[in-house]
Amino acid sequence: MQQESERRSNRDRTEATRADLIRAARKLFTENSYAETGTPEIVAEAGVTRGALYHHFADKQALFAAVVEQEAAAVAGEIDHASPPSLSARDALIAGSDAYLKAMRAPGRTRLLLLDGPAVLGRAAMDEIDNRHGNRSLREGLVAAMRAQAMIRLPVEALTALLAAAFDRAALAIEAGASGEDYRAVLIALMDGLSPAPPPSKRPAPSR
Amino acid sequence: MQQESERRSNRDRTEATRADLIRAARKLFTENSYAETGTPEIVAEAGVTRGALYHHFADKQALFAAVVEQEAAAVAGEIDHASPPSLSARDALIAGSDAYLKAMRAPGRTRLLLLDGPAVLGRAAMDEIDNRHGNRSLREGLVAAMRAQAMIRLPVEALTALLAAAFDRAALAIEAGASGEDYRAVLIALMDGLSPAPPPSKRPAPSR
DNA sequence: TTGTTGCATACATGCAGCCTGTATGTTATT
DNA sequence: AATAACATACAGGCTGCATGTATGCAACAA
Numbered sequence A, B: 001m002q003q004e005s006e007r008r009s010n011r012d013r014t015e016a017t018r019a020d021l022i023r024a025a026r027k028l029f030t031e032n033s034y035a036e037t038g039t040p041e042i043v044a045e046a047g048v049t050r051g052a053l054y055h056h057f058a059d060k061q062a063l064f065a066a067v068v069e070q071e072a073a074a075v076a077g078e079i080d081h082a083s084p085p086s087l088s089a090r091d092a093l094i095a096g097s098d099a100y101l102k103a104m105r106a107p108g109r110t111r112l113l114l115l116d117g118p119a120v121l122g123r124a125a126m127d128e129i130d131n132r133h134g135n136r137s138l139r140e141g142l143v144a145a146m147r148a149q150a151m152i153r154l155p156v157e158a159l160t161a162l163l164a165a166a167f168d169r170a171a172l173a174i175e176a177g178a179s180g181e182d183y184r185a186v187l188i189a190l191m192d193g194l195s196p197a198p199p200p201s202k203r204p205a206p207s208r
Numbered sequence C: 001t002t003g004t005t006g007c008a009t010a011c012a013t014g015c016a017g018c019c020t021g022t023a024t025g026t027t028a029t030t
Numbered sequence D: 001a002a003t004a005a006c007a008t009a010c011a012g013g014c015t016g017c018a019t020g021t022a023t024g025c026a027a028c029a030a
Helices: A010-031 A039-046 A050-056 A060-082 A089-103 A109-121 A123-132 A134-147 A156-175 A180-192 B010-031 B039-046 B050-056 B060-082 B089-103 B109-121 B123-132 B134-147 B156-175 B180-192
Strands: none
Touching: A010 A039, A010 A050, A010 A060, A010 A109, A039 A050, A060 A089, A060 A109, A060 A123, A060 A134, A089 A134, A089 A156, A089 A180, A109 A123, A109 A156, A109 B109, A109 B123, A123 A134, A134 A156, A156 A180, A156 B156, A156 B180, A180 B156, B010 B039, B010 B050, B010 B060, B010 B109, B039 B050, B060 B089, B060 B109, B060 B123, B060 B134, B089 B134, B089 B156, B089 B180, B109 B123, B109 B156, B123 B134, B134 B156, B156 B180
């Protein structure tokens, strides 16, 4: 007799195996680091062999990129879910900030997305991923704030990148045991500092 | 007969060999990445054998840490040199910022200090190094600005870390080809935003 | 002072284990 | 039958350690 429940289409097989590999890799990459996790360990956790891994991914780095991509999308999802468009510009930014910091508390996420990610894939590749996921909502929030006259006009790309960097560092510091309140307060102060100064004292904005 | 110029004290030998190894490692770690640089390559560049390397350093990571330490000190030196205490608080911060961005243009420094460093040594170890070198002058500048009433009072550690993170990201972006003017403008706007603005209901602003 | 003796330091060499990527073989799907 | 999805075997390289060797050094002796 032939095993009846084992018959799966090729597409299903591929999807299942890829998902198993990504899940196993995510688990091990977050528990330990990228460098400390070997492909033998990953395939053992996934229940396949190294042949399957190298059939579906070009190399270990490509598997890592898939994990990062998935994790970045998950973080972005949590942020979008937490900052509905009904809020004011400032409130939306703060809600998004809190959601980001909360999302990054998931164990190992900071190392995966903020330490190993840039080092393994390079900053350019990470920026590309971030711009499709996490940074997107931040940039939209900043543009909305500028449109609503709640924020001075600045180069949007640069501002997005630098604020995102500050958020990233805050997430790392908080995970390392720093005061979340302190970091949150500074982040909000940095953003509030960009609100347009009231008319009486005209502040020298970077005119160009 | 024994060649007299070959006779060196043990301390001289150690110093010279360590310096050769660090110099070679710095060259290769900045040209390529930490992971892509093997110890055989390093010792060949330094003109010694792997035995010498493992005699002076516990492992490859320890050699890397020595390189990072030296490079961080070099950057801090350039910053201190460029921002004399004669400047006003705000001017000192801007001069320091420019000096930092300029120092980080040295080829490979961003990868060494901002990508590989945190990933290989961990953020905690990098913070410890930064706090002894680069971040120190930044924190002092911020404290001075707060004392001079040129900046609102915020948790100093958190503010230093977040601004440093923004500087780091700016250095990476500029190296990647982004507009240095844009990033400089945003960095200055972020710092200027922390000056005590006179809101309609709050404290009187110190005129300057 | 000079020479000798004993030990510590500074390396060089060889080995063991692991890992990555690929090439080849086998099984399941179409 | 052809192709995709795997499994297995292999080659090359790298890291860390263990062992071997030469050089510096300190103390003591003559």
